[in-house]
Amino acid sequence: MTADHVFTALASPARRELLRLLLDEGAQPAGRLAERFDMSRPSVSEHLKVLKDAGLVAESRRGRERHYRLEAAPLMDLRDWLSPYEHFWRDRLARLSDLMDEMEDDDA
């Protein structure tokens, strides 16, 4: 459930693909998700566990199926982590823009 869990969970392409499927197609049982992968069903199950431990998916049992759904909240924490870097980026762009303005002045 920590930030570290989230970064670790996102490091795997398979797990990012799982999130994408849940985003685009909504909640689904584990087996239906596993069909989409070239890997064995138990492996997908373990990836789902990593995502669950990171709080990125939640499961609800329906009969013998387990439906997994996307939980976006931890990704909003990631957005917060990102925001100071975004400011840094914006400042850099602004400075670049100022510089280009000065160059235009020189031309004139």
Next chain:
Amino acid sequence: MTADHVFTALASPARRELLRLLLDEGAQPAGRLAERFDMSRPSVSEHLKVLKDAGLVAESRRGRERHYRLEAAPLMDLRDWLSPYEHFWRDRLARLSDLMDEMEDDDA
């Protein structure tokens, strides 16, 4: 330089700490960065290499020192990756808000 490299680079706490140092304190030589860590200098050097391969830092040689600076551009790609999940999140909040409005109507 791919998205995969970026996610992988961010998976390590040491590498995230390096990015934070470069953000908060600006460009620095490798040695000064390494001082801040409990790990050996060569290990920090390898982490810097992973960050460089992901395009998250750039180096410039000054005499025998190598100054590393933050490159935020790949993080902006990460923000783009994040945005559909942010929409998902907003929609969910909006629906929750509607639901609460309905409950108020029921009370009245």
Next chain:
DNA sequence: TTGATGAGTAGGAAATTTCCTACATATAGT
């Protein structure tokens, strides 16, 4: 109650990551 189905767990092999201690390379100062 029995057989089939959906899905997690166990145990382990292979690959990858992390970290270390030498060592190599390049530059600065004397």
Next chain:
DNA sequence: ACTATATGTAGGAAATTTCCTACTCATCAA
């Protein structure tokens, strides 16, 4: 030229991750 400094690279040990094949557990359907 010689020494010290800043830093990357090599090679390898230990830990972790990934993925597999059995196997177990729970539920559904007859």
